Amino acid sequence: MFITPLIAAPMAGGTTTTELALAAQGAGAFAFAAGGYKTADQLAAHIAPLRATGLDFGVNLFVPRDAPLSARGVAALSAYRTSLRSTAQRYGAQLPAVAPDKDKVQDYWTEKMALLLADPVPLVSFTFGLASNEVVASLHKVGTRVAASVTNVAEALAAGATGVDALIVQHAGAGGHTAAFLPSKATPPDASGTLAQLVAAIGAAVSLPLVGAGGVSGPSDAKAALAAGAVAVAIGTALIRTDESGARQLHKDALADPFYNETAMTRSFTGKPARALVNEFVREHTACAPEAYPEVHFLTAPLRSAAAAAQDPRAVNLWAGIGWKSAQSGPAAAVVGSFLHEL
Numbered sequence: 001m002f003i004t005p006l007i008a009a010p011m012a013g014g015t016t017t018t019e020l021a022l023a024a025q026g027a028g029a030f031a032f033a034a035g036g037y038k039t040a041d042q043l044a045a046h047i048a049p050l051r052a053t054g055l056d057f058g059v060n061l062f063v064p065r066d067a068p069l070s071a072r073g074v075a076a077l078s079a080y081r082t083s084l085r086s087t088a089q090r091y092g093a094q095l096p097a098v099a100p101d102k103d104k105v106q107d108y109w110t111e112k113m114a115l116l117l118a119d120p121v122p123l124v125s126f127t128f129g130l131a132s133n134e135v136v137a138s139l140h141k142v143g144t145r146v147a148a149s150v151t152n153v154a155e156a157l158a159a160g161a162t163g164v165d166a167l168i169v170q171h172a173g174a175g176g177h178t179a180a181f182l183p184s185k186a187t188p189p190d191a192s193g194t195l196a197q198l199v200a201a202i203g204a205a206v207s208l209p210l211v212g213a214g215g216v217s218g219p220s221d222a223k224a225a226l227a228a229g230a231v232a233v234a235i236g237t238a239l240i241r242t243d244e245s246g247a248r249q250l251h252k253d254a255l256a257d258p259f260y261n262e263t264a265m266t267r268s269f270t271g272k273p274a275r276a277l278v279n280e281f282v283r284e285h286t287a288c289a290p291e292a293y294p295e296v297h298f299l300t301a302p303l304r305s306a307a308a309a310a311q312d313p314r315a316v317n318l319w320a321g322i323g324w325k326s327a328q329s330g331p332a333a334a335v336v337g338s339f340l341h342e343l
């Protein structure tokens with residue numbers, strides 16, 4: 001299914017630009033378009049140059065939450081808004097008073113699925129939840145292969161039952177949001193154990209091609225995951241600092257700044273556990289952040305933008321996987337090449 005052992009992971013929110021995906025693809029990796037947060041029109045524009053290469057590529061979508069926020073969730077969101085006031089004031093940011101509209105909460109799912117069915121792509125991957133058997137079957141019908149992101153054996157079994165063709169096995173050391181969608185004893189998912197061990201455990205339970213992701217900082221981590229049975233490995237954080245990455249410069253700089261010495265899983269920025277460099281915002285707001293994705297994402301967005309505009313990384317979501325210290329600047333092709341050279 002993947003003719004190359006290296007995948008440029010989808011990174012929504014601006015990091016995966018079309019240029020990054022094209023550069024990774026050109027250097028021999030399998031590239032993903034990051035569909036999360038985009039409207040269908042934006043996604044179509046993002047995909048077009050990748051399609052034009054004639055090479056295989058994937059499109060990643062967020063599976064939206066199916067129920068509205070509970071009354072308890074609404075109350076927790078409001079309390080969280082209050083607790084963010086002084087931080088917002090520091091940056092002159094206005095915290096939105098109302099929750100995001102339904103289209104944003106659903107992440108334009110209906111329109112993006114319609115686009116992918118009308119104008120099929122080689123592969124679609126999902127994260128944050130499972131697409132239904134019907135959705136998977138409709139993609140198969142138009143010739144699209146489907147992958148689901150999972151973080152443990154229970155999720156892998158549930159994903160396998162939807163008829164997908166492959167699993168993205170994401171270890172909790174991954175940068176950005178966890179793909180976890182089932183309640184688990186370890187919430188947020190626990191980063192003990194290696195990616196190779198997780199791949200082996202899931203491989204013993206499910207007979208689907210597995211892509212290992214999370215904390216792959218260099219070729220030796222990649223080789224270990226491949227030896228454990230993965231058909232390919234995906235890298236995200238390793239590409240954030242590259243020239244073609246659309247991450248903010250202050251995010252790229254933070255990844256190379258020895259001031260930061262740890263990452264943590266935090267709901268503080270978006271309401272869903274995500275791994276980031278530990279900065280002041282993570283320290284101050286993780287404990288009281290509610291489980292309310294994507295409402296918290298839209299609540300904190302103006303604050304994060306204002307902090308970034310002020311070149312102040314203290315209140316910016318500095319997504320980073322546990323291997324962040326190895327992330328290199330320079331052309332993405334060089335990073336991809338340095339992995340592929342050894343795989």
Ligand SMILES: Cc1cc2nc3c(=O)[nH]c(=O)nc-3n(C[C@H](O)[C@H](O)[C@H](O)COP(=O)(O)O)c2cc1C
Nearest residue numbers: 009010011012127174175176214215235236237321
């Ligand atoms: C900035 C950033 C954004 C991400 N956005 C997405 C996304 O849109 N969809 C997705 O499935 N995974 C997303 N991820 C997770 C990656 O696809 C991948 O699983 C992860 O980066 C692998 O771990 P690593 O960062 O340690 O290499 C994101 C990761 C980062 C760092």
